[in-house]
Amino acid sequence: MLKPRSSEEVSRILRHCHERNLAVNPQGGNTGLVGGSVPVFDEIILSTALMNQVTSFDRVSGILVCQAGCVLEELSQYVQERDFVMPLDLGAKGSCHIGGNVATNAGGLRFLRYGSLRGTVLGLEVVLADGTILDCLTSLRKDNTGYDLKQLFIGSEGTLGVITAVSILCPPRPKAVNVAFLGCPGFAEVLQTFSTCKGMLGEILSAFEFMDAGCMQLVQQHLRLDNPVQESPFYLLVETSGSSTEHDTEKLSCFLEQVLGSGLVTDGTVATDESKAQALWALRERITEALSRDGYVYKYDLSLPVEQLYDLVADLRARLSSRARHVVGYGHLGDGNLHLNVTAEAFSAVLLDALEPYVYAWTAGRRGSISAEHGLGFRKRDALGHSKPPAAVQLMWQVKALLDPRGILNPYKTLPARA
Numbered sequence: 022m023l024k025p026r027s028s029e030e031v032s033r034i035l036r037h038c039h040e041r042n043l044a045v046n047p048q049g050g051n052t053g054l055v056g057g058s059v060p061v062f063d064e065i066i067l068s069t070a071l072m073n074q075v076t077s078f079d080r081v082s083g084i085l086v087c088q089a090g091c092v093l094e095e096l097s098q099y100v101q102e103r104d105f106v107m108p109l110d111l112g113a114k115g116s117c118h119i120g121g122n123v124a125t126n127a128g129g130l131r132f133l134r135y136g137s138l139r140g141t142v143l144g145l146e147v148v149l150a151d152g153t154i155l156d157c158l159t160s161l162r163k164d165n166t167g168y169d170l171k172q173l174f175i176g177s178e179g180t181l182g183v184i185t186a187v188s189i190l191c192p193p194r195p196k197a198v199n200v201a202f203l204g205c206p207g208f209a210e211v212l213q214t215f216s217t218c219k220g221m222l223g224e225i226l227s228a229f230e231f232m233d234a235g236c237m238q239l240v241q242q243h244l245r246l247d248n249p250v251q252e253s254p255f256y257l258l259v260e261t262s263g264s265s266t267e268h269d270t271e272k273l274s275c276f277l278e279q280v281l282g283s284g285l286v287t288d289g290t291v292a293t294d295e296s297k298a299q300a301l302w303a304l305r306e307r308i309t310e311a312l313s314r315d316g317y318v319y320k321y322d323l324s325l326p327v328e329q330l331y332d333l334v335a336d337l338r339a340r341l342s343s344r345a346r347h348v349v350g351y352g353h354l355g356d357g358n359l360h361l362n363v364t365a366e367a368f369s370a371v372l373l374d375a376l377e378p379y380v381y382a383w384t385a386g387r388r389g390s391i392s393a394e395h396g397l398g399f400r401k402r403d404a405l406g407h408s409k410p411p412a413a414v415q416l417m418w419q420v421k422a423l424l425d426p427r428g429i430l431n432p433y434k435t436l437p438a439r440a
């Protein structure tokens with residue numbers, strides 16, 4: 022494992038590896054869920070751990086420029102002290118690196134409000150396979166000069182270049198943040214609550230997350246967290262972020278009155294102070310951790326039409342019956358993103374055969390994506406064809422050949438294994 026401190030050092034490492042055909046596995050916080058940041062055979066790990074300096078922060082525009090190895094939570098604290106927030110947040114914030122977030126185009130919990138990194142990342146510095154430093158580290162909101170090359174590296178999982186620095190637009194820190202945790206009697210009610218929520222809270226809505234009863238059971242059992250509302254088939258976490266506490270609280274109360282009164286929601290609790298809000302968020306954020314304590318986990322991260330978001334979970338529960346320990350669904354409902362997880366006592370090829378390609382074909386049949394936000398990495402690369410046509414995969418190979426002709430950058434990741 023090599024730990025460079027600067028882009029120049031990364032450049033020298035890659036030039037050396039390129040000349041000698043040595044494979045390189047770029048690695049940030051190593052928190053990914055598809056094996057994109059772990060070496061497979063004989064790669065040299067190129068870690069961004071020591072590249073953790075903030076270069077600049079503009080207090081008027083909110084533009085942060087920093088090295089790729091800055092830990093997301095530390096950047097969050099840094100900009101919050103200056104009255105801004107990072108445009109992304111995820112459960113792994115304590116260890117993930119911003120460079121890894123960008124390389125994987127991580128989604129997370131603020132996507133609904135601030136959108137994709139494809140919009141908030143303004144510029145990148147990238148070291149190419151042969152060691153060339155590509156300085157596209159601009160901090161402009163608007164720039165239509167030629168092809169937007171940074172987009173090639175966002176979400177490319179370190180297969181096209183190594184991101185060494187990032188320029189990112191941070192929104193102002195919301196003055197009022199409210200979190201409501203609600204219990205819903207069925208998935209139809211979840212969808213209606215979402216529509217009502219968008220209608221009544223649209224401009225201050227910053228998160229709309231859901232989890233099923235199975236997830237609640239897992240966080241209670243493995244993490245000893247308490248369910249703050251009545252037991253229900255589904256739970257929702259709704260967050261609002263705005264500039265006026267009074268205004269937001271009043272709007273949220275009207276919304277709660279409406280959904281409770283009409284029976285869409287059976288019980289609810291609201292947090293206005295930070296510690297209660299954090300406790301409610303923990304119920305949702307820590308599901309992954311609870312699952313990992315339940316046994317071997319088969320993980321799926323799907324984009325689906327929101328009306329059909331839960332159908333596959335119910336379908337799989339029936340299909341797998343006692344072969345699985347738990348089949349649970351949760352995720353970023355507001356973004357049409359389902360996290361479907363299946364746990365079992367141990368890995369079983371029989372169970373895997375029951376899941377794949379079934380889950381992928383089911384998703385493709387609804388024109389969904391087989392990886393909404395986690396990427397393909399090593400584990401899912403062979404499923405790419407379920408979400409992209411052959412012509413697109415072919416073009417991806419051509420881009421790879423152009424940027425990394427010797428195939429030294431994160432080999433065995435993202436693109437399917439070739440026969």
Ligand SMILES: O=C(O)CC[C@@H](O)C(=O)O
Binds near residue numbers: 054129305309320321
């Ligand atoms: O573990 C998972 O399947 C999802 C992890 C993460 O994307 C989340 O939203 O909690």
Ligand SMILES: [Zn+2]
Binds near residue numbers: 128129352353360
């Ligand atoms: Zn997620």
